[in-house]
Amino acid sequence: MQIQYQFRKNDEYFTPSYAVYPIMKRLKAGATVWCPFDKKESEYVRLLSRHGFTVVYGHIQTGQDFFNTAVPDCDYIVSNPPYSLKSEVIKRLYEIGKPFAMLVNFQGIFDSRERFRMFKENRVEMLWLSPRVNYLTGNGELPQRAPFQSGYLCSGICESQLEFEYLDIQS
Numbered sequence: 051m052q053i054q055y056q057f058r059k060n061d062e063y064f065t066p067s068y069a070v071y072p073i074m075k076r077l078k079a080g081a082t083v084w085c086p087f088d089k090k091e092s093e094y095v096r097l098l099s100r101h102g103f104t105v106v107y108g109h110i111q112t113g114q115d116f117f118n119t120a121v122p123d124c125d126y127i128v129s130n131p132p133y134s135l136k137s138e139v140i141k142r143l144y145e146i147g148k149p150f151a152m153l154v155n156f157q158g159i160f161d162s163r164e165r166f167r168m169f170k171e172n173r174v175e176m177l178w179l180s181p182r183v184n185y186l187t188g189n190g191e192l193p194q195r196a197p198f199q200s201g202y203l204c205s206g207i208c209e210s211q212l213e214f215e216y217l218d219i220q221s
């Protein structure tokens with residue numbers, strides 16, 4: 051898929067550690083996880099590595115474009131993707147065909163006709179989180195009070211298609 055990368059400020063929000071735990075506990079111990087929107091300081095990379103997973107990671111700014119990178123040998127694909135490319139990311143994930151979990155804004159997730167079609171034709175699971183995830187800006191500012199409800203959009207990871215998890219924001 052040929053997608054021209056454009057820097058967008060709204061894509062540059064980062065996941066706090068407490069939002070990684072609910073998905074980490076659903077992965078098989080010792081598995082290999084590809085984090086395709088992450089640099090080494092990402093909480094996905096840091097926590098998954100610290101908990102015994104093998105982590106392969108990459109980011110557009112270090113030369114790994116998710117849409118044009120060979121898929122590494124991995125058991126899962128897990129991350130928080132650029133919001134502006136939500137549909138394109140989901141499309142590529144289904145094409146790749148590996149179990150995935152993406153932390154996304156759930157508001158309006160079924161509004162797009164293309165996404166609706168993909169969810170109707172493929173396995174989809176939603177892991178709802180409470181309270182809302184407040185994302186980090188990456189420049190040391192206090193976490194942003196998110197104006198939307200986010201959760202993990204998954205395929206092949208959750209037992210049920212609808213699951214719920216409380217966040218421990220101290221973790």
Ligand SMILES: C[S@@+](CC[C@H](N)C(=O)[O-])C[C@H]1O[C@@H](n2cnc3c(N)ncnc32)[C@H](O)[C@@H]1O
Nearest residue numbers: 061063064065087088109110115116130131132
């Ligand atoms: C919402 S941020 C989340 C970053 C990190 N995954 C986290 O959770 O802290 C998404 C990141 O993906 C990067 N990105 C945008 N397009 C990309 C692409 N085509 N391939 C890889 N990374 C991309 C953005 O620059 C941004 O830093």
